[in-house]
Amino acid sequence: MVTVSMEIQILFAGLLFLIGLTGFLVGRNIIFMLLSIEIMLNSAALVFVIAGSHWMQADGQVMFIFILTVSAAEVSVGLALILQMYHHYKTLDADALSKLRDNEVK
Amino acid sequence: MSTYIWLIPVLPLFSFLIIALFGRFIPKKAVAIMGVGSVTLSAIFTILAGIQFLSSPPAGGACTSTIYTWMSAGGFTADISFILDPLSLVFCFVITFVGALIHLYSVEFMKDDDGFARFFAYMNLFVSSMLILVLADNLLLLYLGWEGVGLCSYLLIGFWYKEPENGYAARKAFIVTRIGDTAMIIGLFLLFVSFGTLNIQDLMQDVSLKWVTGSPLAVISAALLLGGALGKSAQLPLQTWLPDAMAGPSPVSALIHAATMVTAGVYLITRTHVLFALAPVVMAAVAIIGAVTLLVAGFSALAQTDLKRVLAYSTISQIGYMFLAMGIGAWSAAVFHFMIHAFFKALLFLSAGAVIHLLHDEHDMFKMGGLRKKMPVVFITFLIGGASLSALPLVTAGFYSKDQILWFGWSASSSNHWLWLAGITGALLTSLYTFRMIFITFFGETKTEPDHKPGLIMTIPLIILALLSLVGGVIEMPENMGPVHLFSKLFDKILPAVNLSGGGSTELIFQILSAVISLGGIYIAYLIFYKKSSLAIRFKQSSLSNFFFSGWRFDKVYNILFVRPVVWLSEIDKKDFIDLIYTYIAKATGYFNLLLSKTQNGKLRWYVLVLTAGLVLLLTIMICL
Amino acid sequence: MNTIFYIAAATAIVSSILAITNRNAIHALLYLIISLMSVSVVFYILGAPLIAALEVIVYAGAIMVLFIFVVMMLNIGLEEETEKKWLTPKMWILPSILAAILLGIFIYVLKVFQFEKTSAEIIGPKQVGISLFTTYLIAVEISAILLLAGIVGAYHLGKQKKKVTHRFLENTPSDKKSDLKTI
Numbered sequence: 001m002v003t004v005s006m007e008i009q010i011l012f013a014g015l016l017f018l019i020g021l022t023g024f025l026v027g028r029n030i031i032f033m034l035l036s037i038e039i040m041l042n043s044a045a046l047v048f049v050i051a052g053s054h055w056m057q058a059d060g061q062v063m064f065i066f067i068l069t070v071s072a073a074e075v076s077v078g079l080a081l082i083l084q085m086y087h088h089y090k091t092l093d094a095d096a097l098s099k100l101r102d103n104e105v106k
Numbered sequence: 107m108s109t110y111i112w113l114i115p116v117l118p119l120f121s122f123l124i125i126a127l128f129g130r131f132i133p134k135k136a137v138a139i140m141g142v143g144s145v146t147l148s149a150i151f152t153i154l155a156g157i158q159f160l161s162s163p164p165a166g167g168a169c170t171s172t173i174y175t176w177m178s179a180g181g182f183t184a185d186i187s188f189i190l191d192p193l194s195l196v197f198c199f200v201i202t203f204v205g206a207l208i209h210l211y212s213v214e215f216m217k218d219d220d221g222f223a224r225f226f227a228y229m230n231l232f233v234s235s236m237l238i239l240v241l242a243d244n245l246l247l248l249y250l251g252w253e254g255v256g257l258c259s260y261l262l263i264g265f266w267y268k269e270p271e272n273g274y275a276a277r278k279a280f281i282v283t284r285i286g287d288t289a290m291i292i293g294l295f296l297l298f299v300s301f302g303t304l305n306i307q308d309l310m311q312d313v314s315l316k317w318v319t320g321s322p323l324a325v326i327s328a329a330l331l332l333g334g335a336l337g338k339s340a341q342l343p344l345q346t347w348l349p350d351a352m353a354g355p356s357p358v359s360a361l362i363h364a365a366t367m368v369t370a371g372v373y374l375i376t377r378t379h380v381l382f383a384l385a386p387v388v389m390a391a392v393a394i395i396g397a398v399t400l401l402v403a404g405f406s407a408l409a410q411t412d413l414k415r416v417l418a419y420s421t422i423s424q425i426g427y428m429f430l431a432m433g434i435g436a437w438s439a440a441v442f443h444f445m446i447h448a449f450f451k452a453l454l455f456l457s458a459g460a461v462i463h464l465l466h467d468e469h470d471m472f473k474m475g476g477l478r479k480k481m482p483v484v485f486i487t488f489l490i491g492g493a494s495l496s497a498l499p500l501v502t503a504g505f506y507s508k509d510q511i512l513w514f515g516w517s518a519s520s521s522n523h524w525l526w527l528a529g530i531t532g533a534l535l536t537s538l539y540t541f542r543m544i545f546i547t548f549f550g551e552t553k554t555e556p557d558h559k560p561g562l563i564m565t566i567p568l569i570i571l572a573l574l575s576l577v578g579g580v581i582e583m584p585e586n587m588g589p590v591h592l593f594s595k596l597f598d599k600i601l602p603a604v605n606l607s608g609g610g611s612t613e614l615i616f617q618i619l620s621a622v623i624s625l626g627g628i629y630i631a632y633l634i635f636y637k638k639s640s641l642a643i644r645f646k647q648s649s650l651s652n653f654f655f656s657g658w659r660f661d662k663v664y665n666i667l668f669v670r671p672v673v674w675l676s677e678i679d680k681k682d683f684i685d686l687i688y689t690y691i692a693k694a695t696g697y698f699n700l701l702l703s704k705t706q707n708g709k710l711r712w713y714v715l716v717l718t719a720g721l722v723l724l725l726t727i728m729i730c731l
Numbered sequence: 732m733n734t735i736f737y738i739a740a741a742t743a744i745v746s747s748i749l750a751i752t753n754r755n756a757i758h759a760l761l762y763l764i765i766s767l768m769s770v771s772v773v774f775y776i777l778g779a780p781l782i783a784a785l786e787v788i789v790y791a792g793a794i795m796v797l798f799i800f801v802v803m804m805l806n807i808g809l810e811e812e813t814e815k816k817w818l819t820p821k822m823w824i825l826p827s828i829l830a831a832i833l834l835g836i837f838i839y840v841l842k843v844f845q846f847e848k849t850s851a852e853i854i855g856p857k858q859v860g861i862s863l864f865t866t867y868l869i870a871v872e873i874s875a876i877l878l879l880a881g882i883v884g885a886y887h888l889g890k891q892k893k894k895v896t897h898r899f900l901e902n903t904p905s906d907k908k909s910d911l912k913t914i
Contacts, residue, residue, distance in 0.1 A: 073881030
């Protein structure tokens with residue numbers, strides 16, 4: 001039905017991915033980081049569907065359903081963790097969670 | 107005979123092991139019996155072997171006995187095998203006999219010392235090493251004995267180790283002789299590389315076959331062996347360690363530094379005389395070094411105040427005579443002088459030790475005096491030793507041996523008249539400093555009172571050695587007094603005779619000349635030191651005396667030349683700057699670790715950033731390729 | 732049809748950008764919902780109606796709502812000032828550069844790679860359903876277990892236990908005073 005060239009479609013998906021990546025790198029609030037992850041996941045799923053429609057098979061859509069599932073599980077667990085973090089540290093700063101760093105001997 | 111030759115060096119070794127391991131648990135008497143007994147047994151065996159040898163000499167003039175194959179690798183074999191021929195027989199006899207007497211003496215000398223067992227252990231090890239040295243069949247085993255005596259010399263000089271000066275003296279002795287040892291081992295390498303064997307007999311044959319007289323390799327290897335001999339025998343330029351070595355106990359000085367170790371060089375050169383004969387340049391060097399050394403040491407002895415240091419310089423001087431004799435090819439004369447010298451020098455050291463011991467370790471001659479009446483036996487033995495040293499004519503053995511050297515110095519074909527002149531001047535100096543020593547120590551007024559009379563154990567060796575110093579000369583009398591050539595006949599087969607260019611009639615003149623010189627020296631000493639003329643006092647205060655006192659300032663020169671630069675270098679390296687390179691490598695690694703560990707700051711965003719950057723890099727590279 | 736695609740794509744991109752540059756969390760989430768809807772339109776155009784519906788229902792409807800609930804629960808409204816402090820323009824430089832480089836690589840690769848031009852057909856739900864429950868049956872079961880794990884994990888991690896310390900171990904100043912009084 002659509003005659004847009006595939007480059008444009010994949011470019012569109014890639015652009016979305018990059019936007020998500022940039023958002024992740026910039027964001028300091030952990031909510032925004034999760035948000036950006038969602039954008040990235042979405043764009044990855046978009047690529048799958050594009051490919052599926054290109055080959056005219058249902059596999060792309062099947063893959064999308066799985067990605068959706070994973071994303072749902074990940075979001076719920078992630079938000080629960082964010083709740084714990086807020087409870088302990090009373091802040092949503094991602095840099096506060098740096099206890100796993102290398103402790104140099106000063 | 108060949109069945110028990112090996113016992114001669116092994117018995118003292120065995121005794122050393124027992125004393126070293128168990129010395130603390132067995133009573134002093136047992137240690138003494140073992141220590142003295144082992145050397146005495148070796149002496150007895152030597153005498154037995156000697157009698158057997160003389161009565162029925164084996165074919166080829168030598169008798170070897172191999173007891174063990176030390177190493178056999180790559181075509182090179184070295185056995186622990188001993189050879190008994192007239193040369194080693196004479197040396198063995200001197201070492202064991204004089205050694206046994208000295209051991210007996212030290213039983214009383216060291217009886218109050220805490221390190222009694224240690225002393226006898228070291229002494230036995232020394233005797234064993236020296237016997238290995240002279241009995242060795244190949245140069246490698248000889249080198250083993252060589253190193254062994256060097257080690258024992260170090261141990262015994264620094265015997266009273268609680269005094270730092272003794273340690274320094276021992277170290278100095280070891281280091282200076284080490285220089286000689288290094289030269290010697292290079293010489294051994296050279297010989298081995300050229301001939302593939304270090305067995306002395308084979309080596310001597312191969313050397314005369316392969317190398318012509320004056321070939322550079324012969325000269326170099328002979329010169330290197332000479333270097334080794336110079337170190338051990340304390341000749342120029344390596345003579346600085348011997349006067350300081352007097353820090354050790356007197357029996358040590360008697361055994362090591364009068365009779366045996368310092369003559370190891372003489373033994374080495376005589377043993378390898380074939381090699382030396384192929385390098386006339388080196389022979390000439392040997393003679394010249396001997397001559398110069400005896401003069402330098404003689405002059406230095408004139409100005410010493412320490413009783414034992416006079417004797418030390420005297421030893422250097424007398425070995426110079428032996429080197430002189432060897433240099434002109436008078437091998438048997440050198441060995442004869444060695445034997446006689448061992449007798450009277452050991453005697454002198456032992457009686458000097460008795461004097462020092464009984465005067466509560468007083469070494470300064472000028473603080474002694476008038477001991478003639480207080481210690482008559484010691485005085486008489488010392489006098490006999492001194493007379494023999496000065497070559498008092500006709501009655502002492504020293505006359506015959508030294509006179510022979512002087513005679514050959516004049517008349518041998520490869521000799522120079524300058525060498526004779528040096529020898530005769532040395533004779534004058536010898537009698538001068540010897541009797542200076544005697545007059546100052548034994549005559550005049552007593553400044554320090556002796557404790558007690560020496561015991562029998564100390565006096566018996568003195569008396570025996572004194573007798574030998576007197577009558578030892580009869581076995582080799584010069585031509586015109588009776589053709590007694592027992593000694594040189596012994597060496598007929600193995601040492602070449604010296605070529606004479608003069609006749610026998612002139613010999614008488616020279617004998618009279620040397621007799622006059624030695625008596626004259628005694629007289630001059632009498633005038634100066636007994637009558638206490640102003641000349642003596644002026645001499646003592648003059649700068650010439652200081653120059654002689656310090657041994658012609660050799661120590662100072664060496665200090666400036668060698669010691670100071672090394673110390674300066676190590677001062678620069680105080681912080682060990684070569685090690686700094688490794689420290690810096692370690693520090694740099696630590697620094698980089700510090701840098702990199704900062705990237706692990708636990709922040710999630712940072713990790714993803716780095717991840718992305720890496721991804722970019724990777725993709726760029728992949729695309730570009 | 733193409734124009735719809737372009738419009739939807741542009742909307743998606745613009746709203747995504749707006750989502751990440753926003754300071755207010757709720758506003759960002761709402762922009763994200765718009766983006767998801769646009770992507771759903773794209774799905775429909777691409778001939779995957781089932782996916783389009785699922786996207787709206789699950790993604791925009793459930794996940795984003797979950798997000799919004801949590802944000803509201805955390806009461807982030809007070810954080811707006813600090814957000815201003817954090818998101819300085821300076822911080823945008825490096826990520827933008829990296830993203831730009833990646834974009835460049837992306838475009839380059841697309842130019843090099845030759846795509847065939849095909850037209851899309853509609854792949855209906857029936858096809859997807861059959862594929863799901865025959866070929867990919869195991870994956871379906873596994874994703875069910877994954878969801879179970881997610882539920883349990885989320886429940887457990889979301890529990891807030893109050894820390895109870897013995898009164899002697901408390902070291903607040905008021906307690907200390909009371910201790911002194913009792914001695």
